[in-house]
Amino acid sequence: MKSASDVSTTGQGRETWLPLLQIASEEVFDIMLGAKLEPLAEASSLPPSEITSMVGLAGQLCGVLTLRCTVATATLMASKMLGVAPEQADQQLWDATGEICNMVAGNFKNKLTGLSDKCMLSVPTVITGGDYTFHSLADAGTLEVMMMFENHSVVIALEVHS
Amino acid sequence: MDKIRPLIVDDSSVMRKTVERSLRQAGIDLAQVLEAGNGAEALGIVKESAVDLILCDINMPVMDGLEFVRQLQSAEVVKRAPVVMITTEGSESHVVQALSFGAKGYIRKPFTPDQVKEHVIPVLERQS
Numbered sequence: 242m243k244s245a246s247d248v249s250t251t252g253q254g255r256e257t258w259l260p261l262l263q264i265a266s267e268e269v270f271d272i273m274l275g276a277k278l279e280p281l282a283e284a285s286s287l288p289p290s291e292i293t294s295m296v297g298l299a300g301q302l303c304g305v306l307t308l309r310c311t312v313a314t315a316t317l318m319a320s321k322m323l324g325v326a327p328e329q330a331d332q333q334l335w336d337a338t339g340e341i342c343n344m345v346a347g348n349f350k351n352k353l354t355g356l357s358d359k360c361m362l363s364v365p366t367v368i369t370g371g372d373y374t375f376h377s378l379a380d381a382g383t384l385e386v387m388m389m390f391e392n393h394s395v396v397i398a399l400e401v402h403s
Numbered sequence: 404m405d406k407i408r409p410l411i412v413d414d415s416s417v418m419r420k421t422v423e424r425s426l427r428q429a430g431i432d433l434a435q436v437l438e439a440g441n442g443a444e445a446l447g448i449v450k451e452s453a454v455d456l457i458l459c460d461i462n463m464p465v466m467d468g469l470e471f472v473r474q475l476q477s478a479e480v481v482k483r484a485p486v487v488m489i490t491t492e493g494s495e496s497h498v499v500q501a502l503s504f505g506a507k508g509y510i511r512k513p514f515t516p517d518q519v520k521e522h523v524i525p526v527l528e529r530q531s
Contacts, residue, residue, distance in 0.1 A: 272513035273421070323420055336417040343462075344512045347491025351511065357494035364414065364462060 258353075258399070263386045265349035266397050269341060270390060274321035278395070281387040287394050289371045291315075292334065294342035297363035302356055303402035305377055306349070308342040314393035339365030345397060378402060404527060406434040407455040410484070412445040412471065414463040418512075422458055422489060422519075429520035431527075442471025449475065454484040456527060459506075461490040461497060469497070472504040485526045489514065 267278045281287070290309035298304050310318075312334065319330035319337035330337070343365045351357045377400040385398040409426060411419045419438045426433060437452060439445035443466040445459070457475075461468035472486050487508035488501045498509050507529075508522040 269513045272515055319417060322417055324424055333417050336415050340415045340418050344491055347493065347512060351491075351493035358496045362462060362491060364464060 259384045261352045262349050262384050266345050269344045269348055276390055278388040278390055281389050281394055291371050292338055293368040294338040295366045296342050296346040299361050301359035305400045306346040307398050309396040335367040339367045406432045408434045409456040410437040410448055410454045411458050412439045413460040414440050425516045425519045428516035442466030445471055457484050457486040458489050459486055461492045469500055472506050476505040485530050487522055
């Protein structure tokens with residue numbers, strides 16, 4: 242797996258974080274789901290999110306990592322992770338998306354040299370439904386990657402506290 | 404190698420199934436697979452049941468994986484059942500702590516069946 246030094250030679254500045262988040266996401270989907278994430282061609286074509294998984298980061302890096310997708314996408318993730326048909330995986334979609342979100346968060350922080358020891362992850366929380374407003378206390382911006390996973394869109398975002 | 408009876412400790416049932424699947428894909432012959440959702444449940448299982456290998460997450464509610472391994476160190480069963488951590492926590496301090504508590508291996512999530520094989524087979528061979 243790639244680390245920060247593979248992505249940028251300019252040190253550990255924030256400019257490396259977005260590509261690292263993208264690589265961390267791609268690796269998790271590739272290794273755990275056997276699926277290639279592709280860049281999303283058009284952000285306006287995103288369907289409304291129905292599932293939101295969240296993992297908190299605390300310590301030197303504080304923030305929240307979220308993974309948003311539809312129920313169909315989450316079911317496909319669970320099915321790929323378990324190696325079963327989607328109709329056999331629909332009761333596992335919350336667990337699966339929570340774990341994928343957790344692995345993306347862990348993989349991302351492990352790529353930031355020197356940070357891994359100084360940042361803890363929370364257990365995942367998964368929200369069903371899209372009629373909510375997310376009020377993060379993050380005040381240092383949001384990194385967001387929008388990807389296609391087997392013709393389904395997935396949005397992975399990191400809300401960063403200063 | 405004989406069939407082994409693993410205990411998989413993770414608060415995610417999907418991850419427990421994924422670890423079991425990876426063990427099978429790694430060519431490890433499994434007898435009954437035991438599962439626990441946290442360290443406290445796992446301690447209860449190892450006191451009651453014979454276990455050949457324990458694969459354990461770190462971040463779990465009730466009792467985390469490091470505390471489980473620490474408490475297991477004083478139990479007789481740890482001599483028969485080596486522990487391999489499987490976790491998103493990839494920091495050096497977690498690795499050092501887990502190994503100092505008696506864990507025999509450390510796998511970072513995400514993981515491939517080949518990585519499971521690479522870390523688990525030597526541990527099982529040393530144990531037999």
